[in-house]
Amino acid sequence: MTGWRGHGRNMLIVTPFFALFGLFGVWPVLRSAWLSFTDYHATDEPVFIGLRNYAELFADERFWTALANTAAYMGAVSAIAVVLGLVLALNFGSNSRLHQWVRVAFFLPAVAGGVGAISAWKWMASSEAYGLFNSLRATLGLEPARFLGDPQWTLPVLVLVGVWSVLGYNLVLFVAGLRAIPDELYQAARLDGASRWQQLLHITLPNLRPTLVYVSVAGMVARFQVFYEPYLLYGAVDTLGGPLDSALMLVTYLFDRGFRQLDLGLASAAAWVMTALLFGLAWLNLRLIGKEGRR
Amino acid sequence: MKPAALLKAALWLLVPAMLVPYYWMAIAAFKPVAELLRRPPTLLPQAPTSRNFFNPDWAGTTADPDRLAGILQVQVEGHGFLRFYANSLLVTLVVTVVSLLAASLVAFVLTKKPFPGSRWLFRALLLSMMLPWEVTIVPNFVTVAQLGWINSYAALLVPGLAKAFVVFYFRQAMLGVPDELVSAATLDGAGTLRTWWSVVLPLLRPALAAIAIPVAVGEWNNFLWPLLVVNDAATLTLPLQLGKMAGDLSFNPQSAAVLMAGSLLASLPAIVLFLLFQRQFVAGLQAGATKG
Numbered sequence: 323m324t325g326w327r328g329h330g331r332n333m334l335i336v337t338p339f340f341a342l343f344g345l346f347g348v349w350p351v352l353r354s355a356w357l358s359f360t361d362y363h364a365t366d367e368p369v370f371i372g373l374r375n376y377a378e379l380f381a382d383e384r385f386w387t388a389l390a391n392t393a394a395y396m397g398a399v400s401a402i403a404v405v406l407g408l409v410l411a412l413n414f415g416s417n418s419r420l421h422q423w424v425r426v427a428f429f430l431p432a433v434a435g436g437v438g439a440i441s442a443w444k445w446m447a448s449s450e451a452y453g454l455f456n457s458l459r460a461t462l463g464l465e466p467a468r469f470l471g472d473p474q475w476t477l478p479v480l481v482l483v484g485v486w487s488v489l490g491y492n493l494v495l496f497v498a499g500l501r502a503i504p505d506e507l508y509q510a511a512r513l514d515g516a517s518r519w520q521q522l523l524h525i526t527l528p529n530l531r532p533t534l535v536y537v538s539v540a541g542m543v544a545r546f547q548v549f550y551e552p553y554l555l556y557g558a559v560d561t562l563g564g565p566l567d568s569a570l571m572l573v574t575y576l577f578d579r580g581f582r583q584l585d586l587g588l589a590s591a592a593a594w595v596m597t598a599l600l601f602g603l604a605w606l607n608l609r610l611i612g613k614e615g616r617r
Numbered sequence: 618m619k620p621a622a623l624l625k626a627a628l629w630l631l632v633p634a635m636l637v638p639y640y641w642m643a644i645a646a647f648k649p650v651a652e653l654l655r656r657p658p659t660l661l662p663q664a665p666t667s668r669n670f671f672n673p674d675w676a677g678t679t680a681d682p683d684r685l686a687g688i689l690q691v692q693v694e695g696h697g698f699l700r701f702y703a704n705s706l707l708v709t710l711v712v713t714v715v716s717l718l719a720a721s722l723v724a725f726v727l728t729k730k731p732f733p734g735s736r737w738l739f740r741a742l743l744l745s746m747m748l749p750w751e752v753t754i755v756p757n758f759v760t761v762a763q764l765g766w767i768n769s770y771a772a773l774l775v776p777g778l779a780k781a782f783v784v785f786y787f788r789q790a791m792l793g794v795p796d797e798l799v800s801a802a803t804l805d806g807a808g809t810l811r812t813w814w815s816v817v818l819p820l821l822r823p824a825l826a827a828i829a830i831p832v833a834v835g836e837w838n839n840f841l842w843p844l845l846v847v848n849d850a851a852t853l854t855l856p857l858q859l860g861k862m863a864g865d866l867s868f869n870p871q872s873a874a875v876l877m878a879g880s881l882l883a884s885l886p887a888i889v890l891f892l893l894f895q896r897q898f899v900a901g902l903q904a905g906a907t908k909g
Contacts (some may be wrong), residue, residue, distance in 0.1 A: 329732040339723045342779035347745045350756035427635050434887040436838035437856040438880030441863040442642035445873050451656040550840045593751040
């Protein structure tokens, strides 16, 4: 039995960690909740202004633009990456050396998908004729497009880069999920004369539900908080949102209002609105596709 | 062709497509500037050059494309690319090593040596994992500024040292550490720290290796936080410098060659390590999936 002296020593041992966690993990939560109700520009003390930051936020057209862009981006990337990831897992999920290497190729962006890789995408999407995208257009006899300057191209480019960066991750999670389905289920179905389609619909998908829920919820939550891809591809010197704010995401908006205009109260309010939206999103997902997994 | 065969062919085409950005980066890094701006682009460097990395004819500020600084010669306020590389390495190594050791110690104490209130501490950790990082970023910036840490290594290192999700991860791993071993060590007179270091850590080695990967990848690629707290060349990290150069790309296409050389150097360690330790990477990034 550990006596109080032992307890004291153990508490002391974890104190440095919890001091740091308190300073950078707990205190900021309380402080940002408070700051969201204040007028605070970093120089003077925060002044309580009630709900005015929230009112200003909801009255700001750019906030709604950011929300719409983020929702479109998140929806498109998540849907494509979930469906395609699952199709890939069904086709490249075996233990063979070949399939393992295929998965490595898809997984590479999860490991080396940082600023360097996004810079390569930016170079490929160059509006000039020497950009890879535009030279592909040229082979089809099309005029060069301004992929990074024309708002109608913003979402397709961002979705392409987004799917590219998360696909391998989804693939790997789905492969793990598929392997957890007991083989006897398939054997029994085959004995009953079930076609491959029927097996997919009645065995694979229902049993994969926990993985499907996890992949889509976690994926949507992560996409919702996208920042550096649009920032690097479209964040030119002055307008962080790209052409006509078509690449303005919620985090970009928070960054712009909070750290460039130093309206830290409003940025805090934006952070809490994002938190509420994220909780709503997770709840909705669980309601729609969760419904308790089979296990 | 049957639809199924067509689908299969399309899926196989995706495999090389995934690698195109890396290929394009790698060939651009070795193309002379003139060739890089040729239309249509060449698919292999016609006259491979190492000038984008180091240009022996570099002549200071100039518009002459043959005399541009290579990536290793680029200077920002007297600091070069290797400095930014070293900064990134330092931050990645220190944060990964310290945060893993700290989290494993905390997880050990909370699970095997609980004290009154330790459950509440664990619940606080779990709760903090549910909130998105946007909530903490504004106050943390203010805290770091008030501490006078802007442009210092402390700003890059300290806020990342206490990671709740790593504690959570180690708590699961701790289930594999038999209680008997811990009490045997205690009976032998070993204190908590000694038991953690010589009994628990060796048993946790696979878990440490697995979680080190997502933590290190995250730190190596970290962009937003350094962007907020660093604007001085001395503490600039690699992603920040590359991000600045990428920002110039739109109005200065000549810089693409040097940027691609820098991107290649930044991506290469991750690619090589990944190819060497594929299994560990995949398992590790799955383990890190619990991250908020």
